[in-house]
Amino acid sequence: MTSFHVVALEGIGEVREGDDLAATIALSYSALRDGDIVVVTSKIVSKAEGRVTRDADRAAVIDNETARVVARRGPLSIVSTRHGLVMAAAGVDASNTEPGTLVLLPLDPDASALRLRNALFDRLGVRVGVLVSDTMGRPWRVGQTDVAIGAAGLRVVDDLRGRTDPYGNALEVTEIAVADEIAAAAELVMGKTRGLPVAVVRGLEHLVVTDDEVPVDCAADLVRPLADDLFPIGSFDVLRSRRTVRTFTDAPVSRDDVVAAVADAVTAPAPHHTAPWRFVLVDDAQRRTRLLDAMAEQWRTDLRGDGFDDEATARRLTRGHVLRDAPLLVVPCLVADGAHAYPDVRRSEAEKAMFLVAIGAGVQNFLVSLATRGLGSAWVSSTLFCQDVVRDALDLPTGWEPMGAVAVGHAESKPTDRPDRSATDFILDR
Numbered sequence: 001m002t003s004f005h006v007v008a009l010e011g012i013g014e015v016r017e018g019d020d021l022a023a024t025i026a027l028s029y030s031a032l033r034d035g036d037i038v039v040v041t042s043k044i045v046s047k048a049e050g051r052v053t054r055d056a057d058r059a060a061v062i063d064n065e066t067a068r069v070v071a072r073r074g075p076l077s078i079v080s081t082r083h084g085l086v087m088a089a090a091g092v093d094a095s096n097t098e099p100g101t102l103v104l105l106p107l108d109p110d111a112s113a114l115r116l117r118n119a120l121f122d123r124l125g126v127r128v129g130v131l132v133s134d135t136m137g138r139p140w141r142v143g144q145t146d147v148a149i150g151a152a153g154l155r156v157v158d159d160l161r162g163r164t165d166p167y168g169n170a171l172e173v174t175e176i177a178v179a180d181e182i183a184a185a186a187e188l189v190m191g192k193t194r195g196l197p198v199a200v201v202r203g204l205e206h207l208v209v210t211d212d213e214v215p216v217d218c219a220a221d222l223v224r225p226l227a228d229d230l231f232p233i234g235s236f237d238v239l240r241s242r243r244t245v246r247t248f249t250d251a252p253v254s255r256d257d258v259v260a261a262v263a264d265a266v267t268a269p270a271p272h273h274t275a276p277w278r279f280v281l282v283d284d285a286q287r288r289t290r291l292l293d294a295m296a297e298q299w300r301t302d303l304r305g306d307g308f309d310d311e312a313t314a315r316r317l318t319r320g321h322v323l324r325d326a327p328l329l330v331v332p333c334l335v336a337d338g339a340h341a342y343p344d345v346r347r348s349e350a351e352k353a354m355f356l357v358a359i360g361a362g363v364q365n366f367l368v369s370l371a372t373r374g375l376g377s378a379w380v381s382s383t384l385f386c387q388d389v390v391r392d393a394l395d396l397p398t399g400w401e402p403m404g405a406v407a408v409g410h411a412e413s414k415p416t417d418r419p420d421r422s423a424t425d426f427i428l429d430r
Contacts, residue, residue, distance in 0.1 A: 004203030008189040008196035015197070017050040022119030025198055032120065035205030037129040039186035041197040042149060043096055043103055045112045045132050051104040058092065061102055065090035070234030078234065081105060084223035085149060087136045095192070106132065109150025110218040117152040129154030129208040132219070133183035135192075139231075146187035148179035151219040154207045155179075177222055178207060233372050242368045243418065245376030246322045248409030253328045255281075257373045258408065264369035265332075268361035271354040274338035277362040280394055280402075282329040291393040292324055298386040322378050326407030331383060331390065332366065334359040334401040359403050367406065376411035379404050 009028045015021070025038065032038070046052065055061050068080040079090050083105065091105040106112045109132045117130040132150030137143070148156065156179035160171045186199035209217075226232045233241050262279050270276050282288045296317055303313040323329055336355045342348045363379060370377045383390045383402035390402040 004185075004201060006185055006189050006199055006201050008186075008191075008194070009198040009200065010196070012044070012196070012198050015044040015047040017047065017052070019048045020119070021045070021048050021116055022123050025116075025120065026123045028198070029200060030124065032124055032126050032128060032200065033202075034127045035202070035208050036126070037131060037154060037182060037201040037204060037208065038116070038120065039131045039133055039183055039190075039199045039201060040116065041190065042091070042105055042109060042132050042134040043093065044197045045106050045109070045116075045150070046103050047097070049106055049112065051106060052097065053102050053104065054100055055102065056100070058089075058094070058102060061104070062090045062092050065092055065104055068234075068237070070237065072235075083109065083149065083220070085134075085136075087134075091134060096195075105134065106150065110152065110220055111150075113150040113152035113219070127153065127208065127210070131179055131183055131186075133186060135187075146180075146183040147177075148183045148219045148222065151179050151217060153209055154217065155209070156217045156219060156221055158207075178204075179219060179222065182207075232374070238372060239368060240418070241371040242364075243371070243376070243415040244378045245409070245411040245415060246378050246407075247412040248326050248376060248407070249412050251327070251410045253375060253408055253410070254373075255283075257370070257375060258328065258330070261366050261369035261373065261375075265362045265366035268358060268365050270358040270362075271351075272338050272340065274336075274355075274358075276335050276337070276355050276358050278333040278335050278400060279366065280331040280333060280396065282331060282394065287394070288324070288329050291329075291390065292320065294389045294393045295382060295386050296320065298389045299382070302385065320380065320382060322407045323380055323382070323405055326378070327409040328407075330366075330406040330408055331394065332359065332363050332403045332406065333396065334403050335399060336401075337399070363403065363406070370408060374410070375408055376415075377409075378407045380407065 009025065011028045012024055015024070021040065021044065026032070053061060062077060062079070065081055066077075066079040067082045069077060070080060070086055071078045076088065078086065078088055080086050081090050085091065085105075093103045094101070097103045113130040113132050117128060120126060120128055120130070130150075130152045131148045131154075133146045134149045135144045136147050138145065156177070158176040158178050160174040160176065163171050165171060182201055182204065186201060190196045190199050258281065265279065266275060266277050268277070282291060299317060300313055303316060308316070334355060336352075339351055339355060342351060367377050367379060381404045383405050387402050390396070391398075391400060396402070
């Protein structure tokens, strides 16, 4: 029979800045032995390390501990901390601490775990694993559970990929987060209201590294890189994720992603229950070259007619490089079928404006949707200046109005930070 035993340590007491946790644990439980796993709450680690503040502005403290806001609803914020942990309120906690104080997460929970492991060895001569635990909610699940945010001296993941199950089926993606499972098991005996912040797990010696092994595993290994995350953008980030990208890699663009972005685009509002959006995917290299060459010739003629010399004309034409270099070119078009005809200019112009607003909303949806799928884009207005040329080069039906062009691809580098803009600069109260 496979089994393990978990016991919460009595007598730990209140922990304050500068306290020696190893000494406190050794005094409470001198029977530690090789292969045990010591689980300590991040709360007492933070207190011992002085990560406690009396700042009454909890929102400001949370913002200071936040690397990225993932989602907000009312006063609740889900954020990514500097450790990469996605959790409520950046782990800032007002429970189990003196009134008027807030406890922050340890600066480096893995380093904290390693220091405690080494100190326990120095004091008791035992090789144990150490986990620093904290409480998190989980997407799509009710309630919270404890997870490991710091680890030292044990394997944090049991990687079963490449093995087979009892039926002979190959395991292709199975990685068991054993550190989190141990932290959750320890919480069952520690609890949130019992004043028992340390537990010892016995019977899982196979997870603890021996003296001749290098303890390379840490809890940071449990944080999934954003590049591998199927949900890398939180609801708070969706609109801000759209950035203009002008330099792309050679990586191909998934047509399925583009089609899905078009599906999002056509959810935009439109007048008279119409559907005025069309998206022309120019993925044929010869067709694209013919299109852009024809556009360039028209621009050249227009610029010379405006009085620009050859050098100034050539300089302006180079700005269209992004349309040539991107893996995919998409030309959004306005098709105003269903527009009402009016006998006077005022209402005719208003009718046209309604459809222009609709195509703008559709293009914005398209760009944002591309960004949520990890694709960069650049909307360039150039086709608006030569719509007849574009219709001819792309063999578009009469009545289709090209509304710029969108370069699509994988960004070669992270876009520069967006300049700060105050919303109040764009608001007029009446």
